[in-house]
Amino acid sequence: DGGITQSPKYLFRKEGQNVTLSCEQNLNHDAMYWYRQDPGQGLRLIYYSQIVNDFQKGDIAEGYSVSREKKESFPLTVTSAQKNPTAFYLCASSPGTSGRINEQFFGPGTRLTVL
Amino acid sequence: GEDVEQSLFLSVREGDSSVINCTYTDSSSTYLYWYKQEPGAGLQLLTYIFSNMDMKQDQRLTVLLNKKDKHLSLRIADTQTGDSAIYFCAGPTGNQFYFGTGTSLTVIP
Numbered sequence: 484d485g486g487i488t489q490s491p492k493y494l495f496r497k498e499g500q501n502v503t504l505s506c507e508q509n510l511n512h513d514a515m516y517w518y519r520q521d522p523g524q525g526l527r528l529i530y531y532s533q534i535v536n537d538f539q540k541g542d543i544a545e546g547y548s549v550s551r552e553k554k555e556s557f558p559l560t561v562t563s564a565q566k567n568p569t570a571f572y573l574c575a576s577s578p579g580t581s582g583r584i585n586e587q588f589f590g591p592g593t594r595l596t597v598l
Numbered sequence: 599g600e601d602v603e604q605s606l607f608l609s610v611r612e613g614d615s616s617v618i619n620c621t622y623t624d625s626s627s628t629y630l631y632w633y634k635q636e637p638g639a640g641l642q643l644l645t646y647i648f649s650n651m652d653m654k655q656d657q658r659l660t661v662l663l664n665k666k667d668k669h670l671s672l673r674i675a676d677t678q679t680g681d682s683a684i685y686f687c688a689g690p691t692g693n694q695f696y697f698g699t700g701t702s703l704t705v706i707p
Contacts, residue, residue, distance in 0.1 A: 487640075489640075516695070518697075523606060523699065523700075524699065525602075525686065525697045525698055525699040525700050526641075526686070526697040528694055528695070531693070531694065533693060539693070541694065573640055573641070575640075575641075575695075577695075585629075585690040585695060586629070586631065586643065586646065587641075587643075587688075587695055588643070589633075589640035589641040589642070590640050591639055591640045592638070592639065592640050594638075
């Protein structure tokens, strides 16, 4: 089955620690995205990548980092510099970045809680 | 960036129609989308409309697009309890995808 997987589903972190969220897709999509979801605020874009070894900051990139060493993988690191990291994190992918090929497919999400 | 606005909450009785509205500022999107999110899950694509269309019907779903007023709506006919979820409108602008704030639909049995 083709799809996007995120792990873990729930993650707990102590203040001051970095943590990495996994996102893998087997859809052969070129583009991948990370969003943060907070209640009543919709989805906000953290980072996106249109091609391997390249990525761009989204609207709220501060305190986060990413890598795109393989087409199918786009891990997100939440660093200790992120002041309010408790949120629901969603990974998405799309075949490309124009027209209908920008249509996004989502993973099941990771809920991060900082203790 | 794009501003996409939706009402936060909507309640309807089972069997009634639901109408979820969305307004946006950037009219350059070729396609506009509606996504559904069930509790604790990712977003699922429900339907989309090409920007040169006014209306699209897909079983119980009807999408209306008013480009002049930059207004998109999603009508769900015969709403069921399984339709309870958060609904997002969305559209691409450049290389990014902008989502509305989401409308939480509650269906009352």
